[in-house]
Amino acid sequence: MPSLKDLRNRIASVKATQKITKAMQMVAAAKLRRAQLAAEAARPFAQRMETVLANLVGGMGPDAQGPALLSGTGKDNVHLLVVCTAERGLCGAFNSSIVRLARERALSLMSQGKTVKILCVGKKGYDQLRRQFEKQIIELIELRAVKQMAFSDADPIGRKIIAMFESGEFDVCTIFFARFRSVIAQIPTALQLIPALIPTAAETVGAQASYDYEPNEGDILSTLLPRNISIQVFRALLENAASEQGARMSSMDNATRNAGDMIKKQTITYNRSRQAMITKELIEIISGAEAL
Amino acid sequence: MAAFHFELVSPERLIFAGDVDQVVVPGSEGQFTILSGHSPTMSMLRPGVVEVMSRDGSERLFVRGGFADISATGLTILAEQAISLAELDAAQIDKQLRSAEEDLEDAQSDETRQSAAMRRDQLRELRSALNI
Numbered sequence: 001m002p003s004l005k006d007l008r009n010r011i012a013s014v015k016a017t018q019k020i021t022k023a024m025q026m027v028a029a030a031k032l033r034r035a036q037l038a039a040e041a042a043r044p045f046a047q048r049m050e051t052v053l054a055n056l057v058g059g060m061g062p063d064a065q066g067p068a069l070l071s072g073t074g075k076d077n078v079h080l081l082v083v084c085t086a087e088r089g090l091c092g093a094f095n096s097s098i099v100r101l102a103r104e105r106a107l108s109l110m111s112q113g114k115t116v117k118i119l120c121v122g123k124k125g126y127d128q129l130r131r132q133f134e135k136q137i138i139e140l141i142e143l144r145a146v147k148q149m150a151f152s153d154a155d156p157i158g159r160k161i162i163a164m165f166e167s168g169e170f171d172v173c174t175i176f177f178a179r180f181r182s183v184i185a186q187i188p189t190a191l192q193l194i195p196a197l198i199p200t201a202a203e204t205v206g207a208q209a210s211y212d213y214e215p216n217e218g219d220i221l222s223t224l225l226p227r228n229i230s231i232q233v234f235r236a237l238l239e240n241a242a243s244e245q246g247a248r249m250s251s252m253d254n255a256t257r258n259a260g261d262m263i264k265k266q267t268i269t270y271n272r273s274r275q276a277m278i279t280k281e282l283i284e285i286i287s288g289a290e291a292l
Numbered sequence: 293m294a295a296f297h298f299e300l301v302s303p304e305r306l307i308f309a310g311d312v313d314q315v316v317v318p319g320s321e322g323q324f325t326i327l328s329g330h331s332p333t334m335s336m337l338r339p340g341v342v343e344v345m346s347r348d349g350s351e352r353l354f355v356r357g358g359f360a361d362i363s364a365t366g367l368t369i370l371a372e373q374a375i376s377l378a379e380l381d382a383a384q385i386d387k388q389l390r391s392a393e394e395d396l397e398d399a400q401s402d403e404t405r406q407s408a409a410m411r412r413d414q415l416r417e418l419r420s421a422l423n424i
Contacts, residue, residue: 041305048301048368052334052361151303151372214321214335223336224359227372234303 004277007270011263018259024090025252032183032245038149039180039238046235049228053196055211056221067218069162069225072195073171078115080170081106082161082193084177084236085125086244087144092251094178094186094244095124101188102176106133117170121157121237149237151230158230165194177236178243184250186243191236193229294328297366298344300353302374308344308353315367316343317360326360326367333362339417341377342369352377354418375418382419389415 002010057070083102085095102125106116118137120126126140146153161173173194178186213220298315300308315326318340337358344351357372392412399405 042303044306045301045303045370048370056334212331212333214319214333220334220336231303
């Protein structure tokens with residue numbers, strides 16, 4: 001039986017923890033709003049980019065051989081997995097679920113005899129993958145200093161991927177991140193970057209026949225495709241940022257609630273043992289008086 | 293003058309959307325003006341100034357790394373960076389340019405040197421655009 005003082009201390013420490021988790025939840029809620037707005041603001045660009053690319057690719061005809069970024073190297077021996085995770089923990093299963101998806105993919109690729117290379121964006125994913133895939137991880141990119149994700153943060157990552165592709169270091173590139181559905185649902189997603197998956201434009205087919213290109217289709221496509229990679233990375237990072245805050249918010253909400261439950265339980269035990277002690281003392285006094 | 297729909301988007305946000313009368317864009321093969329009913333065109337843009345004229349007046353924006361898509365529904369410019377010229381001021385840019393040049397000289401590692409050089413080049417583009 002813990003003493004009253006122990007119980008009091010325990011309640012105080014849980015209360016302190018609850019204050020911290022509560023504060024973290026509110027910070028995450030504020031950050032989530034901003035991250036969500038940023039993710040939404042970035043959507044038009046990605047959509048337009050997709051339409052334009054679809055038009056271009058559709059206009060090229062089925063036989064035309066596009067740039068390597070579009071058609072791939074024709075092999076799929078070496079896979080690059082770009083794993084985007086958070087820089088900080090305490091956000092529920094957010095990091096682990098992305099890592100789990102990436103790990104499953106890596107293992108299945110390796111069992112098929114393919115070579116796997118991993119590029120980690122975010123420290124938490126690196127920490128989790130390092131134990132198992134020490135040799136496969138080629139680099140860790142930390143975005144710890146970044147407060148508000150800007151395109152200039154994503155662009156270097158995109159450029160690095162393209163530079164690696166051009167030097168023939170991999171054939172297929174897939175990016176892993178968590179798509180933001182809602183505060184309680186973040187879906188770990190794998191998206192293939194290279195070769196690019198471009199939806200074919202079905203509706204605009206009629207209009208594009210008369211398109212003028214300046215300077216010409218090939219040049220435009222070969223500048224747009226690398227840019228599209230950066231855009232996709234940027235989008236993944238933004239979605240990830242929103243998902244991270246959402247996951248943190250709901251997990252901190254849970255923690256706050258758990259702490260509340262614990263305080264309630266502890267308080268009941270505390271009161272009971274206090275009362276038991278008082279009763280015991282009273283009985284002692286009364287029985288002492290009766291004995292006289 | 294017949295108006296058409298114009299949108300200017302950067303990766304971070306939608307910068308401009310609305311009906312305009314005329315847009316002058318710095319195409320990679322020379323500047324050209326887009327009016328309503330322009331034939332469908334896709335053009336790369338060089339860093340420069342986009343001039344938008346609408347009924348409410350005109351606006352000048354600096355774009356970098358851009359791309360224009362003219363279709364039957366209107367004009368869309370996708371730009372990596374777009375800044376309204378009204379927000380810019382030549383003296384400020386000169387100051388930033390000088391500091392970027394100093395950074396470049398002081399740079400220790402390759403990485404900082406590269407980023408300083410990039411910033412310097414961007415600012416130079418911006419300045420030359422302002423002088424037009």
